[in-house]
Amino acid sequence: MRYILFVGFGNTLADLEIHAQINNPQKEGDLSYSFVMDTDEEAIKIVSKLGSAIKLAKEVGGVDSLVEDISSRIYSKTFSITNLNDFNLSAKLNDDVKRDVGQSRFILPKNNYGLSPLIILKEKVTEFLVDSSKSKLYQTIWVHNFEHWIKKDREMPFFNARAGMLPPKIARSMVNLIPGSGVGKTLVDPFCGSGRVLVEAAEMGYKVIGLDIVSDQVEDTKANLRHLNLSGEVHLQDATHLSEIVKDIDAIVTEPFLGKPNLRPDKSEFAAVGLQKLYLGCLKDWYKSLKMGGFIVMVFPILTGVKKDFHTSKIIDSVKKLGYNSLAQTIYSRPDAGIKREIIILQKQN
Numbered sequence: 160m161r162y163i164l165f166v167g168f169g170n171t172l173a174d175l176e177i178h179a180q181i182n183n184p185q186k187e188g189d190l191s192y193s194f195v196m197d198t199d200e201e202a203i204k205i206v207s208k209l210g211s212a213i214k215l216a217k218e219v220g221g222v223d224s225l226v227e228d229i230s231s232r233i234y235s236k237t238f239s240i241t242n243l244n245d246f247n248l249s250a251k252l253n254d255d256v257k258r259d260v261g262q263s264r265f266i267l268p269k270n271n272y273g274l275s276p277l278i279i280l281k282e283k284v285t286e287f288l289v290d291s292s293k294s295k296l297y298q299t300i301w302v303h304n305f306e307h308w309i310k311k312d313r314e315m316p317f318f319n320a321r322a323g324m325l326p327p328k329i330a331r332s333m334v335n336l337i338p339g340s341g342v343g344k345t346l347v348d349p350f351c352g353s354g355r356v357l358v359e360a361a362e363m364g365y366k367v368i369g370l371d372i373v374s375d376q377v378e379d380t381k382a383n384l385r386h387l388n389l390s391g392e393v394h395l396q397d398a399t400h401l402s403e404i405v406k407d408i409d410a411i412v413t414e415p416f417l418g419k420p421n422l423r424p425d426k427s428e429f430a431a432v433g434l435q436k437l438y439l440g441c442l443k444d445w446y447k448s449l450k451m452g453g454f455i456v457m458v459f460p461i462l463t464g465v466k467k468d469f470h471t472s473k474i475i476d477s478v479k480k481l482g483y484n485s486l487a488q489t490i491y492s493r494p495d496a497g498i499k500r501e502i503i504i505l506q507k508q509n
């Protein structure tokens with residue numbers, strides 16, 4: 160069966176995450192992908208793991224007798240139909256179906272992604288999406304659990320905005336850049352901060368281990384894991400000495416120390432050199448802890464200078480000499496944050 164997956168606006172990791180976790184996905188629109196899977200359960204199971212996923216629809220028919228077909232599938236008082244290719248046709252289609260079914264109401268979509276998960280759940284909407292270019296009708300069968308994501312974003316016992324915190328969905332997508340499932344594997348965040356990466360990795364079934372050089376951060380991570388009934392080991396330790404604590408790990412996912420907050424642009428070049436030295440020291444040590452073929456997903460900040468930006472990822476050539484392959488990279492930057500982040504996937508080679 161074919162499914163269409165919609166991803167959240169602003170998650171620039173979506174494309175890499177989907178390719179790492181779903182077989183043979185096809186890009187449909189800016190924020191949508193289609194893929195084939197045997198059962199709804201299987202499709203929902205995999206999609207609900209993704210940080211980027213917000214909504215899943217299933218192919219239910221073609222476009223012959225479209226109005227009657229949709230009318231026969233409406234199971235709630237409210238429905239909504241979006242034409243994915245020709246958005247302007249959506250209003251007429253909703254009117255036609257309303258006339259056909261009689262006692263029901265519709266909510267008009269505002270754009271060709273259809274309704275938001277919040278509206279679909281709150282208003283109990285049966286949602287349809289029409290792909291007129293491929294003559295296919297889709298029906299929404301799953302939306303993301305935004306209450307759980309909000310809980311993890313805003314209601315954790317500890318957070319430290321000064322140390323920099325990843326939004327939970329971005330942390331989840333970073334974890335999912337490691338191909339396959341986390342069950343039975345060990346994942347380490349050697350700069351764990353308040354534990355955002357570890358929380359997501361533990362929810363994905365990884366055994367998690369965190370390190371931080373600040374004892375308050377170690378305690379915060381422990382409390383945040385406990386708050387969500389997750390377990391993990393957290394150590395007060397310098398990230399450059401990971402190999403003294405643990406060996407044979409499958410993955411490292413980390414947003415490391417990004418430099419002083421509110422750094423003056425004229426100090427950026429010097430700061431970038433310091434960070435690059437720290438990151439190289441880490442990557443040299445982490446090689447000893449990783450299994451052969453193990454993955455690292457790491458943030459490399461871009462520091463804004465007076466005349467140009469300084470990319471800490473410039474060390475990538477030296478990193479390759481340490482024995483890593485660089486597999487892919489993407490950029491993530493929050494609209495409200497000054498710092499841009501390159502996220503790079505590395506794999507340990509011989």
Ligand SMILES: C[S@@+](CC[C@H](N)C(=O)[O-])C[C@H]1O[C@@H](n2cnc3c(N)ncnc32)[C@H](O)[C@@H]1O
Binds near residue numbers: 322324325396397398
């Ligand atoms: C950008 S924050 C990580 C935030 C984390 N991703 C989160 O969302 O909660 C970097 C963390 O690295 C820690 N840190 C700085 N230098 C370190 C070092 N050499 N070894 C281990 N941790 C270090 C800081 O205390 C801080 O908590």
